Amino acid sequence: MTAIPPAAEEVDLTVARALWAAGDPVVDVRSPTEYAAGHVEGAVNVPLDRLPFLLATLPPGQVLTVCSLGNRSRQGAERLARLGRPAVSLRGGTKAWAAAGLPTRTGTEPGERTRPRRSPVSRWWRRGRGSRGDGD
Numbered sequence: 001m002t003a004i005p006p007a008a009e010e011v012d013l014t015v016a017r018a019l020w021a022a023g024d025p026v027v028d029v030r031s032p033t034e035y036a037a038g039h040v041e042g043a044v045n046v047p048l049d050r051l052p053f054l055l056a057t058l059p060p061g062q063v064l065t066v067c068s069l070g071n072r073s074r075q076g077a078e079r080l081a082r083l084g085r086p087a088v089s090l091r092g093g094t095k096a097w098a099a100a101g102l103p104t105r106t107g108t109e110p111g112e113r114t115r116p117r118r119s120p121v122s123r124w125w126r127r128g129r130g131s132r133g134d135g136d
Helices: 013-022 032-037 048-057 071-082 093-099 120-129
Strands: 009-011 026-028 063-066 087-090
Touching (some): 009 013, 013 093, 048 071, 063 071, 071 087
Parallel strands (some): 026 063, 063 087
């Protein structure tokens, strides 16, 4: 009987950003050329076909996999799951991340994770919470 490969959970930008901010390892599974053209800040480049060989070099914890649109990253997360490593895939990939104004970097180095500035909406929401008149 053939085992069914584990399905990888796809997460949206909100969850991915929270995982990224918490320090979960981010692995970009695209080719080095694609990675250098633009990647999630702090993501390391481990091409999809190299994942099994470089698994031991990844920091511990759940892995967030990314690619351009989300197809290869889902495959990467499934591969990691089969290898016993918890992993999730970013729905929409690096394109969705960049379109949301979240930190990206070009070049061959991952870069340091820097927290993006809050949007005007979230500043408004935080300011409004304390002025409801109900003691909050």
